[in-house]
Amino acid sequence: MEDATATTLATELDGLLAMARELEARVGADQGVPGAARELCAALAASVDRAVRLAGRSGNAGGRASVNGQRRSGRKAAAAKVRTQVRVASMQDLGPLDDGLSWRKYGQKDILGATYPRSYFRCTHRHTQGCAATKQVQRATADPLLFDVVYHGAHTCAQTAVLAGMEQQQPPAAFGQEPQSPPEEVQWPAEPVTPFSFPSCCHLTGSYGYAAAGGGLGVDMELEDQLDELFLDVSGIF
DNA sequence: GGCATTTGACCGAC
């Protein structure tokens, strides 16, 4: 049981590290960002990196998609290769706002132990372009203004190419990896990242365990608190 | 009329 928890923790930390590095890269590229903010972002990336090491894992830092041990039926497996979780705070009680992509809601379920129902979205272009991306949005029990958003699968539709073109205004080596696929065949990276930009009214406040609303994964509380604090510090700057 | 949302039913894993 502890092995599974450690693996899950490590996977979540991988996602955190990727996001921290992207944030660091973007802040570094923006000359309008105060120096203190850059230092804090660098500290964030370093701290998350240490957290990954502390998680006592090896090999996964290089990146691999994970489904966190979630069971998958056959028809679900196709969209489960890439999974990214973020927590979004909405300034208004309107739900997490548009992330730049077109989503169509196809279901809603009451989740055991969760105060609020979970909404299921898939790409609007699922049928026209075969885009298999889906996302799940669930309001956090502890804070109704926080939304846990879980992305499954990779966007392969044309609008992703448009977004990718906007993203390419930033240095392409945000993750220290080789350049992305060409626009006509855009795919998100195979490891958990934040493949989009949040609108100004939303703050990326962190990445938590899958069952965040139900108490998380039982990860080390001190570590979780530190990460939480770091993300809150960074989000407070912008 | 076309598209998005809602919601109960269904399916697979456990």
Next chain:
DNA sequence: GTCGGTCAAATGCC
């Protein structure tokens, strides 16, 4: 049997 995820008909909105 329970639960999470998806389907698809019904409904609403523009």
